[in-house]
Amino acid sequence: MTTHIPFPEKGLDEAAIWQAMDCAKEGDVDWRGGRLPGFYVHFANDDVDRVGKVAFQKFQATNALGLGAFPSIKKFESEVVEWALSLFRAKGGAASITSGGTESIFIAMKTAREWAKANRPNVLNPRVVISHTAHPAFDKAAKYLELEVVRIAPRADFKTDIDALEGALDDQTIMIAGSAPQFTMGVFDQIEELAAIAESRNIWFHTDACVGGFLSPFAEQNGHPIPAWDFRVMGVKSISADLHKYGFAPKGASIVAFADAGFQKFQVFDFNNWSRGRYVTSTFAGTRSGANIAAAWAVMRFLGNEGYRKIAEQIWQIREQLLREIPAIEDLFVYGEPELTVMSYGSKTLDVGDIAAGLAAKGWYTVAPSLNPPAINLGILSLAFGEVSDVYLNDLRDVVSQLKTGENRFDRSLIGSYGTR
Ligand SMILES: Cc1ncc(COP(=O)(O)O)c(C=O)c1O
Known part of the structure; x- marks a missing residue:
């Protein structure tokens, strides 16, 4: 028979609750730092938040x-x-x-x-x-x-x-x-x-x-x-x-x-x-x-119409950067013609699982690549990603060149899943 954690008899005071919750949060992805490209968190800016x-x-x-x-x-x-x-x-x-x-x-x-x-x-x-x-x-x-x-x-x-x-x-x-x-x-x-x-x-x-x-x-x-x-x-x-x-x-x-x-x-x-x-x-x-x-x-x-337009333009500029710089990386291409701010890229020579593992090793929370066709999904969901998109692109270039020289194989267990399992 499975035994379960018993329900605590006594309550905690507020300070202890916050401490326990802050401690639980420590393992969460650094979404505010933009380390979660393409998934789960949409974020405009701290004021909107x-x-x-x-x-x-x-x-x-x-x-x-x-x-x-x-x-x-x-x-x-x-x-x-x-x-x-x-x-x-x-x-x-x-x-x-x-x-x-x-x-x-x-x-x-x-x-x-x-x-x-x-x-x-x-x-x-x-x-x-x-x-x-x-x-x-x-x-x-x-x-x-x-x-x-x-x-x-x-x-x-x-x-x-x-x-x-x-x-x-x-x-x-x-x-x-x-x-x-x-x-x-x-x-x-x-x-x-x-x-x-x-x-x-x-x-x-x-x-x-x-x-x-x-x-x-x-x-x-x-x-x-x-x-x-x-x-x-x-x-x-x-x-x-x-x-x-x-x-x-x-x-x-x-x-x-x-x-x-x-x-x-x-x-x-x-x-x-x-x-x-x-x-x-x-x-x-x-x-x-x-x-x-x-x-x-x-x-x-x-935000009003004006505020949304401003944010939409900021997001659009990040999209332009990604669509310009990702295909410029030798071995990578963007699938199809993305028409808004979500896209996916793949490679004719490298396994996208290795690229995802390389990005994960560099601290990017990377969700399992798409299977058919094999692709890494990238969406500009968060303007926090815009603050670090240069770093992402540099890391991506670095991962690709390491994989090409056979210098490094990355640990695939660091890749996250999409969904609750
Ligand atoms: C195109 C599309 N439709 C529907 C959904 C489902 O939305 P939700 O996760 O809010 O239920 C998503 C989620 O990413 C989506 O991308």
Whole structure:
């Protein structure tokens, strides 16, 4: 029988709690020092971080399940939703704040499924067709929702293979989705074409802008060419966009947005067979942290359009540096044509596992490379990385030259995993 650590009988005083927590934190990656390129932590600057933290603290006891009790949270949510819909160029529409990209995708798929039940009554085995590059959240949600997912191999440039996608559609297909951009190679799927195909066949179309949703509008305003992805595209019925990514809100906040407020009837869970009475929620969670919503509001209001544009430009400049300097390193190349600020690089001569191990040995928290094709993922999630991108590039050059001269083999056990295992 397994024995577990017994629950402590007596509480600790606050000072001892902080000491224990600071001690536990010592092994954490130095994300503020920018040592975590491409994963887990989005960070704009210390001011934005502080605003999010203080707002979170102020509203930490609130519960967004009870918006009647907390008109403050109701106001914050409805303003964040309004701002998001206006940034995504919705004419009308509706949106909710969820706990993250996975939940936003789940709610979009649940809504699409219920919409199909009402509009495509002949569908008995609903299917979703996506490119192989789409995030696993689609399959995770499909498992819960009993939808079948068909993943099709992308084109050589990592965009959706439209012919293959059309070949995979059948009379049971209720949803098509595209990424804007996809996480690994950073390219956008052809949202305009895909949404038009969906529209012509009465299929729901979803844009997964979890990564780009709160960066693309500002990069576009700054004059950078951003492929079409938002509600300006005919046929886009829903969008997922993460506040806790490039919205720079504390983690636990995302938007699921719909082109038409009428879709909300398919979104909600409305239950009327409980001793307590009717129970209606718009997201997966019952109790929702009001603190996340308040903190997202505070960060957005603090930065405003002007602040986001400035940050978007700073991030863009780091992207330009990486896209210039990585392919200039002999033996390395960048995959495809990254269209925002996420990219991946590979090598024709070196094993990317060795490169990742070399970077890890130099103190860069390096997540296991992508398998197919073999690649090191790099995203400018954090401006803290911008403070040390020169050091990263020098270390990368150094690792490559050490591997080429056979001078060094690095310890692969230092490479981290992606996900909870
Ligand atoms: C393209 C894309 N979609 C969805 C998600 C899921 O977001 P989350 O981890 O917030 O659930 C991610 C996460 O990285 C992503 O990159």
